[in-house]
Amino acid sequence: MQIDWWTLGLQAVNALVLIWLLAHFLFRPVVDAIAARQKAAGQLLADAKAAKAAAEGERDKAAAETARLAEHRSEALKAAEAEAATAKSALLAAAQAEADKLRAAAKAEIEAERRAEALAAEDRAGRLAVDIAGKLLDRLPRLPQSARRCPRTSGFTRGHRRLRTDRRPRIGSTARRRAQQLPCRSHSSQIRVGSS
Secondary structure (H helix, E strand, O other), rough: OOOHHHHHHHHHHHHHHHEEEEEEEHHHHHHHHHHHHHHHHHHHHHHHHHHHHHHHHHHHHHHHHHHHHHHHHHHHHHHHHHHHHHHHHHHHHHHHHHHHHHHHHHHHHHHHHHHHHHHHHHHHHHHHHHHHHHHHHHHHHOOOOHHHHHOOOOOHHHHHHHHHHHHEEEEEEHHHHHHHHHOOOOHHHHHHHHHH
8 A cells, every 4th residue: 555645745734724614613603602601601600699699688688677677666566555554544544533523523412412302301391390280289279378478389379370381391490499499398288288
């Protein structure tokens, strides 16, 4: 077998041209594309790291804001509770004062009604006493001379008939008081004797 040096040389030149062409038109764009992709991937990784750092910063900021809001919320709740307790005590004090005022007014009204009832009862008793005394005096035929001088009955029979009906209760209560203050035994004994 014999080597043809011209053919070998041409084939070598052909191979070198092919390698140059491949390197210039195929390998370089592929290498540039790979470099561009690596650069883009590096940029994406850098952006992802920056976004991660920003997200972590936002997360820390959100956690701090949440803690601040929780603290502010607890302070606001404490302030609201204190204000509610103050308002409650004020309302209770006002209600207690109002209840005391109503109780005092009710006591005063009850006392006034009691006094009015007592005065009405005294007035009725005075009228009844005057009516009974008038009826008893009308039944008696005539009192003896000593009974007329007694302070209890002196002028009572004459005055009783001349009195207006609306003034009798007052006179009756006055007469009762005077009768209690001035005892007259001779008159009562003479009335007993006269009635027997």
